[in-house]
Amino acid sequence: MSRVVPTYHQRVAQEKRALIVTAATALFLELGYDRTSLARIAERSGVSRATLFKQFPTKAALFDAIVTEAWSTAEEEDPPPAGNVADGLGVLGRRYAALLGRTRMTDLFRIVIAELPRFPELAQAQFVHGKMPYFESVRSYLLAERAAGTVRIDDVDLAATQFLGMISNYVFWPTLLVPGWEVSAERVAEVVDEAVRTTAARYATPGPSTQD
Known part of the structure; x- marks a missing residue:
């Protein structure tokens, strides 16, 4: 099966997405889903809030992504x-x-x-x-x-x-x-x-x- 090689910007976006998912999973475990804000996830993952909101406009969307990727x-x-x-x-x-x-x-x-x-x-x-x-x-x-x-x-x-x-x-x-x-x-x-x-x-x- 042929595979499409991602561009530089796509690779960066994928890397940031992975950082966000990892940070969110850790925070959900530490603090609980309710007490974990998207702003806190952005801080933990080291990405800007704008970047996080662009990929995941809601916490529910982020959790869906965690499930899908898992x-x-x-x-x-x-x-x-x-x-x-x-x-x-x-x-x-x-x-x-x-x-x-x-x-x-x-x-x-x-x-x-x-x-x-x-x-x-x-x-x-x-x-x-x-x-x-x-x-x-x-x-x-x-x-x-x-x-x-x-x-x-x-x-x-x-x-x-x-x-x-x-x-x-x-x-x-x-x-x-x-x-x-x-x-x-x-x-x-x-x-x-x-x-x-x-x-x-x-x-x-x-x-x-x-x-x-």
Whole structure:
């Protein structure tokens, strides 16, 4: 896939955007969403208020950007092709585990959980701009596999939820809730592989795609 090389001004804008997002995330954790002003974020990030307001006119827009970037994957990561459900789910599972392993992802969930009673819209933003797009990518992949005849799935939404849940319940939620909890890269790989095997055993039609 060809990639467009950003101009100097685009690179500067991207760098400032990254500074703003990093500063905002830290301040939301330190002070809470309500007590963090855009002016304070501009000061912490070292950019002018005009620059910050140009990119993020409201605090809600900034939080949406934090969510979107926390869940973003590299541009070259196209959906895996249908035809081998074990291989395809392996790709999606490893991507999901990598997303959940980001420090910013843990920070994001902590912000949402802490502010949920007063700002339920933050949870909505996390769901709409974050979790749901990735869930949809898994759902679309399973639909493609069903169309190719490699799986038999009546409820694709449930199957996608099951697959992602097997991964997040081991590699993410304990890390978020239990101080000092760590999962090694080797263990993460084992968890993903087991989620793939379990899903394939449940839904794959007999054929090469079900073989180890």
